[in-house]
Amino acid sequence: MKLFDGGRAPNPRRVRVFLAEKGIDVPKVSVDMGAMEHKRADVSSRNPLQRLPVLELDDGTILTETVAICRYFEELHPEPALFGNSALGKARVEMWQRRIEQNLFQPVAFAFRHTHPAMKEWEIPQVPEWGEVNRPKAIEFLAFLDKELAAREFAAGDDYSIADITGLCAIDFMKPAKIVMPEAFTNVQRWYRALAARPSAAA
Amino acid sequence: MKLFDGGRAPNPRRVRVFLAEKGIDVPKVSVDMGAMEHKRADVSSRNPLQRLPVLELDDGTILTETVAICRYFEELHPEPALFGNSALGKARVEMWQRRIEQNLFQPVAFAFRHTHPAMKEWEIPQVPEWGEVNRPKAIEFLAFLDKELAAREFAAGDDYSIADITGLCAIDFMKPAKIVMPEAFTNVQRWYRALAARPSAAA
Numbered sequence: 001m002k003l004f005d006g007g008r009a010p011n012p013r014r015v016r017v018f019l020a021e022k023g024i025d026v027p028k029v030s031v032d033m034g035a036m037e038h039k040r041a042d043v044s045s046r047n048p049l050q051r052l053p054v055l056e057l058d059d060g061t062i063l064t065e066t067v068a069i070c071r072y073f074e075e076l077h078p079e080p081a082l083f084g085n086s087a088l089g090k091a092r093v094e095m096w097q098r099r100i101e102q103n104l105f106q107p108v109a110f111a112f113r114h115t116h117p118a119m120k121e122w123e124i125p126q127v128p129e130w131g132e133v134n135r136p137k138a139i140e141f142l143a144f145l146d147k148e149l150a151a152r153e154f155a156a157g158d159d160y161s162i163a164d165i166t167g168l169c170a171i172d173f174m175k176p177a178k179i180v181m182p183e184a185f186t187n188v189q190r191w192y193r194a195l196a197a198r199p200s201a202a203a
Numbered sequence: 204m205k206l207f208d209g210g211r212a213p214n215p216r217r218v219r220v221f222l223a224e225k226g227i228d229v230p231k232v233s234v235d236m237g238a239m240e241h242k243r244a245d246v247s248s249r250n251p252l253q254r255l256p257v258l259e260l261d262d263g264t265i266l267t268e269t270v271a272i273c274r275y276f277e278e279l280h281p282e283p284a285l286f287g288n289s290a291l292g293k294a295r296v297e298m299w300q301r302r303i304e305q306n307l308f309q310p311v312a313f314a315f316r317h318t319h320p321a322m323k324e325w326e327i328p329q330v331p332e333w334g335e336v337n338r339p340k341a342i343e344f345l346a347f348l349d350k351e352l353a354a355r356e357f358a359a360g361d362d363y364s365i366a367d368i369t370g371l372c373a374i375d376f377m378k379p380a381k382i383v384m385p386e387a388f389t390n391v392q393r394w395y396r397a398l399a400a401r402p403s404a405a406a
Binding site: 048049057061063064065067068069071072075076086087088090091092094095098099103125127129130133144 | 251252260264266267268270271272274275278279289290291293294295297298301302306328330332333336347
C-alpha cells in the first residue's frame with residue numbers, strides 16, 4: 001500500500017491527520033503540488049482528475065477522494081472511531097463533516113484558489129469575484145459554529161471525529177486565503193486550539 | 204419521525220429516491236422552496252442554515268444534510284446496501300459519490316444558481332461568470348465518467364448505490380441549468396436511462 005501525498009495542501013493533510021489519530025503508518029510517495037507535480041504521469045495515470053491524495057493498494061487498486069480514503073481505513077481499523085458510533089452518532093458525524101466542508105472548507109478553498117496570484121495556473125479561469133464572495137460566507141458559518149460549540153467539546157458531539165479534522169485544516173487554510181478569524185468567536189477559538197494542540201495536527 | 208421535504212429541488216429528491224430504493228415510508232412535511240418556504244420559522248428553527256431536507260426524530264433530534272440523513276437510514280435498514288459492502292466497497296461508493304457531487308452535482312447547481320433569473324433572491328450575490336465557468340466543468344467530468352461507465356453498470360461498480368442517485372439527480376438538474384448532455388456520451392446515457400427507468404426515480 002502507498003499514499004501519494006500532497007505536502008501542505010489541505011486535503012492531503014486531512015488524511016495524514018486522520019492516520020495519525022488512528023496510529024496507522026502508510027508509506028508515502030511525495031508529490032509537490034506547489035511544483036504542479038500532481039500533473040505528472042504517475043499521479044494522473046492513477047487519478048485522471050489529477051487530485052491528491054491517491055491511495056494505491058498492494059493489488060494496484062486505486063482509491064481517491066480524501067474522505068473515501070479515510071473511510072477505508074476506518075473500516076480496516078475501527079478504533080478509535082472517527083466516523084462516529086451508533087446510527088445517530090454516524091449520521092451526526094456525516095452531518096457536521098458536510099456542514100464544515102461545504103460552508104467553511106470549500107469557501108476558504110474558493111477564496112484561496114480564485115484570488116491568490118499563485119493559483120493562476122491551477123484554477124483556470126480564476127473568477128476573483130467568486131473568491132471575494134466566499135470570504136464572508138466562511139465568516140458567517142463560523143458565527144453559526146461558534147454558537148453550536150458553546151454546548152459541546154467537538155464539532156459532532158463529545159468525541160473527536162473526522163469533522164474536527166476538516167475544521168482544523170479549513171481554519172489553518174484561512175491564513176493563505178486571507179480570511180481573519182474574528183476575535184469574538186471564542187468557542188471556535190477554544191475548539192481550534194484544542195485540535196491544534198493534538199500531536200496529530202503536526203502530521 | 205418526519206421529513207421536511209423540499210419539492211423539486213435536487214437534494215430533497217436524493218433523499219426521496221434513497222428511501223424509495225430502501226422501501227421506507229417517512230411522513231413528510233411539505234415545504235415549497237420555490238415560494239422560499241425554507242426560510243419559514245418551522246424550518247429555520249430546525250436548521251439555521253435554512254436548507255432542506257431536514258429530518259426530525261420522534262424525540263426532537265434534528266438531522267440535516269442529505270447524505271447524513273441517508274446514512275442514518277442505511278444504518279437502521281442496511282438492506283439493500285446503498286453505501287456499499289466491505290471496506291473497499293464502502294470506500295468506492297464514497298469515492299464515486301464524492302466525485303459525482305463535486306464534479307457534476309455542484310457545478311450544475313452553481314450554473315443554475317448563479318445564472319438563472321429566478322435564483323436572484325436565493326444566491327446573494329449571484330456571480331454569473333462563476334455560473335458560466337461551471338458548465339464546461341460539468342461536461343468535462345461527464346466525459347471522464349463516460350469512459351469509466353464503459354466498463355461497469357453503475358457508478359461505483361456492479362451494484363446500484365447512493366452515487367447513482369446523486370448522478371441521476373444531477374443529470375435531471377442539467378435541464379434548468381441549461382447544460383445539454385452531449386450525444387457522444389453513450390455510456391453515460393445508457394446509465395442515466397437505466398436509473399431514470401427505476402420506480403424510485405419518480406419519488
